Amino acid sequence: xxxxxxxxxxxxxxxxxxxxxxxxxxxxxxxxxxxxxxxxxxxxxxxxxxxxxxxxxxxxxxxxxxxxxxxxxxxxxxxxxxxxxxxxxxxxxxxxxxxxxxxxxxxxxxxxxxxxxxxxxxxxxxxxxxxxxxxxxxxxxxxxxxxxxxxxxxxxxxxxxxxxxxxxxxxxxxxxxxxxxxxxxxxxxxxxxxxxxxxxxxxxxxxxxxxxxxxxxxxxxxxxxxxxxxxxxxxxxxxxxxxxxxxxxxxxxxxxxxxxxxxxxxxxxxxxxxxxxxxxxxxxxxxxxxxxxxxxxxxxxxxxxxxxxxxx
Amino acid sequence: xxxxxxxxxxxxxxxxxxxxxxxxxxxxxxxxxxxxxxxxxxxxxxxxxxxxxxxxxxxxxxxxxxxxxxxxxxxxxxxxxxxxxxxxxxxxxxxxxxxxxxxxxxxxxxxxxxxxxxxxxxxxxxxxxxxxxxxxxxxxxxxxxxxxxxxxxxxxxxxxxxxxxxxxxxxxxxxxxxxxxxxxxxxxxxxxxxxxxxxxxxxxxxxxxxxxxxxxxxxxxxxxxxxxxxxxxxxxxxxxxxxxxxxxxx
Ligand SMILES: Cc1cc2nc3c(=O)[nH]c(=O)nc-3n(C[C@H](O)[C@H](O)[C@H](O)COP(=O)(O)OP(=O)(O)OC[C@H]3O[C@@H](n4cnc5c(N)ncnc54)[C@H](O)[C@@H]3O)c2cc1C
Numbered sequence: 001x002x003x004x005x006x007x008x009x010x011x012x013x014x015x016x017x018x019x020x021x022x023x024x025x026x027x028x029x030x031x032x033x034x035x036x037x038x039x040x041x042x043x044x045x046x047x048x049x050x051x052x053x054x055x056x057x058x059x060x061x062x063x064x065x066x067x068x069x070x071x072x073x074x075x076x077x078x079x080x081x082x083x084x085x086x087x088x089x090x091x092x093x094x095x096x097x098x099x100x101x102x103x104x105x106x107x108x109x110x111x112x113x114x115x116x117x118x119x120x121x122x123x124x125x126x127x128x129x130x131x132x133x134x135x136x137x138x139x140x141x142x143x144x145x146x147x148x149x150x151x152x153x154x155x156x157x158x159x160x161x162x163x164x165x166x167x168x169x170x171x172x173x174x175x176x177x178x179x180x181x182x183x184x185x186x187x188x189x190x191x192x193x194x195x196x197x198x199x200x201x202x203x204x205x206x207x208x209x210x211x212x213x214x215x216x217x218x219x220x221x222x223x224x225x226x227x228x229x230x231x232x233x234x235x236x237x238x239x240x241x242x243x244x245x246x247x248x249x250x251x252x253x254x255x256x257x258x259x260x261x262x263x264x265x266x267x268x269x270x271x272x273x274x275x276x277x278x279x280x281x282x283x284x285x286x287x288x289x290x291x292x293x294x295x296x297x298x299x300x301x302x303x304x305x306x307x308x309x310x311x312x
Numbered sequence: 313x314x315x316x317x318x319x320x321x322x323x324x325x326x327x328x329x330x331x332x333x334x335x336x337x338x339x340x341x342x343x344x345x346x347x348x349x350x351x352x353x354x355x356x357x358x359x360x361x362x363x364x365x366x367x368x369x370x371x372x373x374x375x376x377x378x379x380x381x382x383x384x385x386x387x388x389x390x391x392x393x394x395x396x397x398x399x400x401x402x403x404x405x406x407x408x409x410x411x412x413x414x415x416x417x418x419x420x421x422x423x424x425x426x427x428x429x430x431x432x433x434x435x436x437x438x439x440x441x442x443x444x445x446x447x448x449x450x451x452x453x454x455x456x457x458x459x460x461x462x463x464x465x466x467x468x469x470x471x472x473x474x475x476x477x478x479x480x481x482x483x484x485x486x487x488x489x490x491x492x493x494x495x496x497x498x499x500x501x502x503x504x505x506x507x508x509x510x511x512x513x514x515x516x517x518x519x520x521x522x523x524x525x526x527x528x529x530x531x532x533x534x535x536x537x538x539x540x541x542x543x544x545x546x547x548x549x550x551x552x553x554x555x556x557x558x559x560x561x562x
Contacts, residue, residue, distance in 0.1 A: 010473075067476075069478070070441065070451055070453070071450060071451070074445065092472055093454065093469075093470070093471040093472045094471070094472065096437055096453070096454075097441065097451075097453045097454075098441075099441075100406065100437070100438035100439075100440075100441035100442050100445075101441040101442065101444065101445040101451065102445075103407065103438070103442065104407060104410055104441070104442035104443075104445035104446050105445045107407075108407070108526065109405060109406070109407050109525075109526035109527050110406070110407070110436075110438050110442075111527070112435065112436045112437055112438060113435065122530070126435065126535065127338075127433065127434050127435055127532075128323070128329045128338070128432070128433060128435070129325075129432060129435065130435075130535060131328065131329060131534075131535070132329060132331065132338060132532050132533070132534065132535070133532070133533050133534070133535045134529055134531070134532045135529070135530040135531045135532070135533075136527050136528065136529050136530065137527070137528045137530055138526060138527055138528075139526050139527070139528065140526055174450060175481070176449055176450030176480065176481045176484065177450040177451075177452075177478055177479065177480055177481070178478065178479040179476070179477075179478060180466065180477040180478060180479055181476075181477045182471075182474060182475065182476045182477065183474045183475045183476075184473055184474045185473060185474040193472070197560075197561075222561065230490070233491070234490075234491065239474070240456070240470045240474075240475070240491060241470070241471070241472055241473055241474055246432070246435065247429075247430065247489075247490065249472070254560045255554065255558075255560040255561065265328075266325070272535075272538065275558075275560065276554065276558045276560050277538075277541075278550065278554070279541070289541050289543075290538075290540065290541065291538050291541075292538075292541035293538075293539075293541055293542065293558070294541060294542050294543075294544050294550055294553055294554075295541050295542075295543055295544065296543075296544055296545075296546075296547070296550060297543065303547060306547045307547045307550065307551070310547045310548055310550075310551045311551060311561070
């Protein structure tokens with residue numbers, strides 16, 4: 001009887017989403033185990049072992065896991081899953097890819113993007129682009145779920161905590177899939193999912209160049225991550241991994257600044273839990289104003305540089 | 313090569329979905345229905361692969377009540393060659409759907425199965441991965457590009473931080489992201505023609521598969537709402553509010 005968390009990391013450190021998953025895992029009041037799989041993961045396993053509330057770390061280290069495939073990670077989770085009551089990950093591209101596969105292998109249902117854990121088998125999760133919250137109960141003995149990271153606080157690190165680290169082998173790896181390569185979008189900005197401030201732009205920015213010229217100085221001044229609407233991404237103004245919304249990343253920073261964004265539900269689904277929301281739009285009836293704390297009815301090309309300036 | 317595309321009938325994305333007064337479920341009676349947007353990308357990609365000469369047949373499949381035929385007609389009108397309806401009035405959830413789709417895959421023996429990456433009603437995003445697991449094949453999720461090679465497909469996946477490219481040995485399951493393509497418009501004559509194409513119907517019970525729901529919806533509610541926003545007149549006022557009232561900037 002324990003909770004197993006699939007850790008997510010970048011090869012060097014844990015993603016903040018994993019700390020948040022550890023907080024979510026405390027709801028069952030069972031020992032929390034963390035699976036760290038990858039290549040040269042010793043430091044990451046140690047980092048996981050120091051998180052408050054972690055009882056055990058399962059470390060899997062192999063060269064083939066340098067670029068982990070869903071097929072292999074799912075098999076590891078099934079093997080490590082044995083007597084676990086809950087298998088849990090953050091609802092990130094990584095977690096979304098792996099956990100449904102795990103659930104099907106174990107013949108149980110899965111709950112995606114859980115925002116509240118009500119009871120041991122009862123959850124609240126958004127449906128219809130977050131316009132409705134459903135309370136759902138599972139009948140399965142084993143619970144498999146992804147949690148919305150921004151709905152849970154990050155567990156703290158306690159240097160005194162040193163959970164035991166046990167090693168697990170990779171038995172077989174998939175013959176169905178080969179990893180060919182990746183394109184990493186380099187950015188000097190903080191990671192979108194965990195940034196304290198997010199500055200997002202819409203299609204109205206007009207070009208990739210203007211997107212940068214107008215928004216980057218403001219983001220820099222606020223040490224903010226950049227975000228974008230789907231319309232801005234589709235137009236090629238911004239990279240795909242900074243899309244905020246129903247089908248992109250869900251964020252809940254301290255401050256979210258929406259620049260030239262209309263406020264479609266598919267976009268607000270990804271940002272309306274932000275603590276403070278500011279919107280700049282020249283349309284006095286823009287829907288984004290309905291989810292904003294403060295708004296300016298103004299031209300973005302004048303207002304954003306003025307705001308950057310006013311921040312000193 | 314043969315492609316199977318799974319499509320779902322959902323409430324149109326422009327509809328603001330309401331709750332039933334007793335909060336037991338959403339009220340979608342009479343709401344405009346249509347094909348799940350991501351599934352439209354899935355069909356479009358199958359058709360493009362066919363137009364490029366890689367594919368001999370594109371088969372669309374859906375599961376549910378007889379009314380779900382309309383999304384199959386849509387797929388046929390876009391250019392799918394055949395369509396299959398697996399009829400059931402059981403409340404379908406991703407695991408049940410994956411199990412039924414597995415039975416269809418075993419009958420049809422497609423080389424590639426394309427699904428949308430998520431449905432915009434339950435927003436679960438599970439069915440493709442579950443189907444791949446049950447079939448014991450490789451998966452390529454959230455794809456924005458696909459290329460056919462000897463015995464395999466190469467897919468570009470949209471992941472946190474950028475993109476990733478994988479080679480999947482066929483048969484394989486892939487799930488479409490919106491940026492995979494721009495789906496073609498369905499022209500009226502094609503819709504008329506699609507009415508004449510046959511839809512093969514199976515009864516889910518005949519598959520002898522347990523597709524019953526594992527998740528019970530207890531209640532639905534509106535999410536917490538935000539207070540109406542305050543209109544400000546200048547950036548100075550905004551900076552002041554953020555600094556002294558909300559204390560979110562230094
Ligand atoms: C299945 C599906 C999934 C989707 N998922 C997402 C998602 O995850 N994320 C997402 O963002 N969208 C998503 N969308 C798209 C969404 O519906 C909207 O189309 C999109 O969010 C609109 O982007 P936008 O606000 O940049 O553009 P628009 O809606 O075109 O709005 C532009 C706004 O800019 C304002 N503006 C123009 N010029 C200026 C100026 N000079 N100064 C100030 N304001 C100006 C206009 O008044 C307008 O309000 C999805 C859609 C579908 C169908």
